[in-house]
Amino acid sequence: MPALALWSALMLACACSAAELPAEAAPPDPAALHYEFGRGLRLGESGFTLGGYVTGEYRRSDEGPEQLKSSHASVFVWWEGWERVKLFAEIDLLNAVGQAQDESYNEYGKPPDRRRVSLERLYGDYIFSDAISLRLGKFLTPVGRWNQVHAAPLVWTTSAPMVTETLFPRSVTGASLGGNLPLWGRAVGYSVYASDGKEWRRDQQEDPFAKVLGGRLVLPLGYDLQLGLSAANYQLWSRHGEPQQLRGVDLYWSRGGLEFSAEWMRTRGTAVAGAEIVPDPEDHGGVAPGDSYGRGARRATRGGYAQGVAPLGGKLFAVARIDWLHDPRTITFVRQHLVGLAWRPNAGTTLKLEYVRPSQVSAQTTQGVVASVSVLF
Numbered sequence: 001m002p003a004l005a006l007w008s009a010l011m012l013a014c015a016c017s018a019a020e021l022p023a024e025a026a027p028p029d030p031a032a033l034h035y036e037f038g039r040g041l042r043l044g045e046s047g048f049t050l051g052g053y054v055t056g057e058y059r060r061s062d063e064g065p066e067q068l069k070s071s072h073a074s075v076f077v078w079w080e081g082w083e084r085v086k087l088f089a090e091i092d093l094l095n096a097v098g099q100a101q102d103e104s105y106n107e108y109g110k111p112p113d114r115r116r117v118s119l120e121r122l123y124g125d126y127i128f129s130d131a132i133s134l135r136l137g138k139f140l141t142p143v144g145r146w147n148q149v150h151a152a153p154l155v156w157t158t159s160a161p162m163v164t165e166t167l168f169p170r171s172v173t174g175a176s177l178g179g180n181l182p183l184w185g186r187a188v189g190y191s192v193y194a195s196d197g198k199e200w201r202r203d204q205q206e207d208p209f210a211k212v213l214g215g216r217l218v219l220p221l222g223y224d225l226q227l228g229l230s231a232a233n234y235q236l237w238s239r240h241g242e243p244q245q246l247r248g249v250d251l252y253w254s255r256g257g258l259e260f261s262a263e264w265m266r267t268r269g270t271a272v273a274g275a276e277i278v279p280d281p282e283d284h285g286g287v288a289p290g291d292s293y294g295r296g297a298r299r300a301t302r303g304g305y306a307q308g309v310a311p312l313g314g315k316l317f318a319v320a321r322i323d324w325l326h327d328p329r330t331i332t333f334v335r336q337h338l339v340g341l342a343w344r345p346n347a348g349t350t351l352k353l354e355y356v357r358p359s360q361v362s363a364q365t366t367q368g369v370v371a372s373v374s375v376l377f
Helices: 002-017 162-166
Strands: 033-036 040-043 048-060 066-079 085-097 116-129 132-140 171-183 186-195 209-222 225-236 244-255 258-270 298-313 316-327 332-346 349-358 368-376
Touching: 116 171, 162 258, 162 298, 162 316, 171 209
Parallel strands: none
Antiparallel strands: 033 040, 040 048, 048 066, 048 368, 066 085, 085 116, 116 132, 132 171, 171 186, 186 209, 209 225, 225 244, 244 258, 258 298, 298 316, 316 332, 332 349, 349 368
16 A cells, blocks of 8 residues: 555644644844744744645545545735734645545536635734624635634644535635624624625635625623524525525534534525426436426435534543435435544644544545644745
């Protein structure tokens, strides 16, 4: 298994090179270049900082060949030269090394593992106060928790829950207002965002918003527990202007190395005027992505996940997750189970090994052994 041997060597080399750096004997010169592992390279007093992360993956499907690839090579640039203004950009080179093992294509006619450059984020913030700030540009869609912290070094698993990759676009180009409001003796986070669909450098692998108006609340409930609420009314380019609604709830709890997180989401659409479609019995009631229903017909896609993390000692953690997805276009309910290990020798390095087993194989599921190493620069 040459690929597995190569992968083992890669993980060992990254783990050794990412060992924690000793504390500096003296504060750095503010006018000089300063690099801190996991926090980037500060360019003196210019206000600019460079950072990023790289991720390598090894996958072995129960029914397919091995695959070794570089899934992400991401570069961050942020600027904080003025007190109230911040700029941020992220460019990601996906699948730089390694190719798909088959000729399958996604619903947009592109091979799923095609090498490409993605503009992940490009926005500016103007901070009026802790209670309100304005963001303009391309940013991660404020829905749930996973989508806003999905960078590989910051999450516990290589495989993402199905619901986070299926129900809504990963990013939005537009404007948002957000901040923290002091309510009931606690800081309640909020975000309200809108877009008219003019996506900056659209990712050809995704179905972007044609229009969206949404919001999110994060309520601290005490005992280290947070409750999140997400809602959006939107249209997608592939749905020909059909109005859609998203509603979501998420929970997060963490204490003493233990962590629990969960998300549940539902999208529902009302079709525009058109002839009623009768599902093909031989397709088990399936409906093609471009099909529409009669006026007033409603359909809902639902999904969610629950994930637990427990420390095992030596910066090693056990991870378990169950996630599920029901898509009425295929009349299919899919459940996926994951068990794995994650080792974080320092703040900038994560090595993960997991086994994923779906109730049935589909384009949204992962099956077999998945391993990865991620280094945050």
